[in-house]
Amino acid sequence: MRYSIMLQLVTTISVFFIAGAALFAWIQNRQTEPIQSTDNSRGGQLYLSARPPHPVL
Amino acid sequence: MRSLLMRSPIAIAAAWIGAYILIVLSPLVILLLHPAPTGRGFWLDFSVALGFIGLAMMVLQFALTARIRTIEAAYGIDIILQFHRYTSIVAFLLILVHPIILFVNDPETLQLLNFFEAPWRARAAVIATLALMLLIVTAIWREKLRIPYEPWRLWHGIFAVTAVGLGLAHAFGVGTYLSLFWKGVLWALFGAIALWLLIFVRLVKPWQMTQHPYLVEEVLPEQGHVWTLVLRPRGHQGLSFQPGQFAWITLRISPFRMREHPFSIASSAEKLDCLEFGIKSVGDFTSRIKDVEPGTVAYLDGPYGVFTIDRYWDSAGFVMIAGGIGITPIMSMLRTARDRKDDRSFLLIYASRAWPDITYREDLEALKDRLDLTIVHVLRNAPEDWQGETGYVDQDLLERYIPVHRGSRHYFICAVPKMMDQVERALHNLEVPVDHVHMEHYNLV
Ligand SMILES: Cc1cc2nc3c(=O)[nH]c(=O)nc-3n(C[C@H](O)[C@H](O)[C@H](O)COP(=O)(O)OP(=O)(O)OC[C@H]3O[C@@H](n4cnc5c(N)ncnc54)[C@H](O)[C@@H]3O)c2cc1C
Numbered sequence: 232m233r234y235s236i237m238l239q240l241v242t243t244i245s246v247f248f249i250a251g252a253a254l255f256a257w258i259q260n261r262q263t264e265p266i267q268s269t270d271n272s273r274g275g276q277l278y279l280s281a282r283p284p285h286p287v288l
Numbered sequence: 289m290r291s292l293l294m295r296s297p298i299a300i301a302a303a304w305i306g307a308y309i310l311i312v313l314s315p316l317v318i319l320l321l322h323p324a325p326t327g328r329g330f331w332l333d334f335s336v337a338l339g340f341i342g343l344a345m346m347v348l349q350f351a352l353t354a355r356i357r358t359i360e361a362a363y364g365i366d367i368i369l370q371f372h373r374y375t376s377i378v379a380f381l382l383i384l385v386h387p388i389i390l391f392v393n394d395p396e397t398l399q400l401l402n403f404f405e406a407p408w409r410a411r412a413a414v415i416a417t418l419a420l421m422l423l424i425v426t427a428i429w430r431e432k433l434r435i436p437y438e439p440w441r442l443w444h445g446i447f448a449v450t451a452v453g454l455g456l457a458h459a460f461g462v463g464t465y466l467s468l469f470w471k472g473v474l475w476a477l478f479g480a481i482a483l484w485l486l487i488f489v490r491l492v493k494p495w496q497m498t499q500h501p502y503l504v505e506e507v508l509p510e511q512g513h514v515w516t517l518v519l520r521p522r523g524h525q526g527l528s529f530q531p532g533q534f535a536w537i538t539l540r541i542s543p544f545r546m547r548e549h550p551f552s553i554a555s556s557a558e559k560l561d562c563l564e565f566g567i568k569s570v571g572d573f574t575s576r577i578k579d580v581e582p583g584t585v586a587y588l589d590g591p592y593g594v595f596t597i598d599r600y601w602d603s604a605g606f607v608m609i610a611g612g613i614g615i616t617p618i619m620s621m622l623r624t625a626r627d628r629k630d631d632r633s634f635l636l637i638y639a640s641r642a643w644p645d646i647t648y649r650e651d652l653e654a655l656k657d658r659l660d661l662t663i664v665h666v667l668r669n670a671p672e673d674w675q676g677e678t679g680y681v682d683q684d685l686l687e688r689y690i691p692v693h694r695g696s697r698h699y700f701i702c703a704v705p706k707m708m709d710q711v712e713r714a715l716h717n718l719e720v721p722v723d724h725v726h727m728e729h730y731n732l733v
Contacts, residue, residue, distance in 0.1 A: 241374040252337035255316045259333045
């Protein structure tokens with residue numbers, strides 16, 4: 232029985248971790264969304280941070 | 289700490305789990321506090337985050353299994369090892385999903401699996417993942433694969449060190465997130481902690497054990513294929529322990545060889561000049577106990593465990609439920625209670641195969657004169673003239689003997705896994721509070 236409690240606990244922690252990873256990815260990428268320039272005369276869009284590609288694996 | 293634990297074990301558990309989550313997520317938190325490379329896409333960052341979480345969880349496995357007393361003293365080694373098992377599987381899945389997301393997201397990255405042409409950081413990742421796979425398969429199916437405990441333990445360590453070492457090397461090699469100073473420092477710290485734990489377990493602890501040797505005083509036969517191994521400390525005070533705790537014994541060989549076996553201490557905690565262990569012959573190590581010569585050198589690592597009456601000072605009494613060799617820690621608790629002139633009530637429900645197999649039968653009878661002790665023997669193969677209980681320790685039997693005020697006692701169970709599960713369920717059905725039930729598992733692996 233206590234092992235089933237443990238299973239529930241570890242499942243909850245895992246969901247927490249996956250949600251944390253998703254939140255992390257979202258925050259990291261949020262700033263790259265195009266944001267509306269306040270300078271309407273140019274009518275353009277600003278992009279934050281354009282970095283060179285990085286190795287992935 | 290101990291009184292807080294007794295008042296609120298849930299508060300302590302929450303604190304431990306909070307610390308665990310914080311440590312695992314710390315690399316990601318630090319990344320968010322510092323300017324990080326952005327614009328790589330949600331899935332890539334998500335995959336990397338899963339890899340980081342999996343790696344941090346793997347590093348923490350070293351802490352969970354290093355027998356650190358403060359961690360172990362909170363909940364006992366079997367609970368910690370169960371947590372270790374479940375979280376290892378989660379870490380493995382996260383680490384496995386991490387490259388799969390990359391491959392789906394950008395199929396070109398599949399080229400990194402070409403072992404001979406891939407950069408070394410990718411090769412490190414491949415070997416680490418393979419080591420992790422072997423680690424998980426051999427741990428889950430050790431008995432089915434018929435791998436004996438000793439070589440399994442050795443390879444378990446080798447796979448773990450390979451997986452974590454190469455995992456860290458891979459993280460440093462990729463560098464995207466680690467190129468920034470503090471992130472590198474954090475992972476270097478993780479690596480250093482894992483390395484220190486390894487040195488601690490493999491070198492420091494064995495060295496400490498060599499400083500406190502014991503000599504075998506005698507080996508006495510008991511009923512039920514059990515031998516009492518008596519150890520006397522040589523040149524030191526001996527082990528101070530709580531009744532019901534256990535120690536890891538190394539016999540005849542150097543503790544650096546890491547071939548130790550766990551056994552409950554069966555003697556009284558009030559008698560430190562000699563320690564007694566009741567050892568049942570079941571395999572390689574235990575079947576040779578009877579041949580151990582007096583004067584043989586032994587080393588102990590301990591005491592460990594939370595299966596002890598000492599944590600429940602306020603209890604009105606105790607219900608002990610033993611099956612076979614599970615009597616040893618209970619014997620220690622009863623002998624200690626006798627020596628301390630404990631006037632509380634003790635009920636022992638003791639399941640054995642047959643009358644001649646009852647280990648410590650006469651000693652237990654003698655204890656009845658010195659303690660408020662009731663013994664209920666339960667025999668599976670009872671003789672025809674047997675008036676007592678027969679069969680299994682089930683709910684009906686327990687209901688007949690345990691006190692009506694269930695919460696007034698603490699319940700200690702030590703037996704084979706199947707019996708422990710049944711008794712635990714029966715006590716739950718009989719409305720014994722869950723935090724009053726304590727168990728010692730002899731099958732850690
Ligand atoms: C907390 C605890 C307290 C114990 N107290 C007692 C006791 O008081 N008396 C008693 O007779 N037995 C006790 N045991 C069980 C005892 O440790 C094993 O029976 C013994 O280690 C078996 O070794 P073996 O080589 O003879 O048998 P094997 O046939 O090699 O092993 C049988 C099984 O025992 C386990 N085991 C074997 N070696 C080890 C090891 N080094 N570490 C952990 N588990 C191992 C494995 O699950 C294995 O499958 C206790 C176990 C634990 C975990």
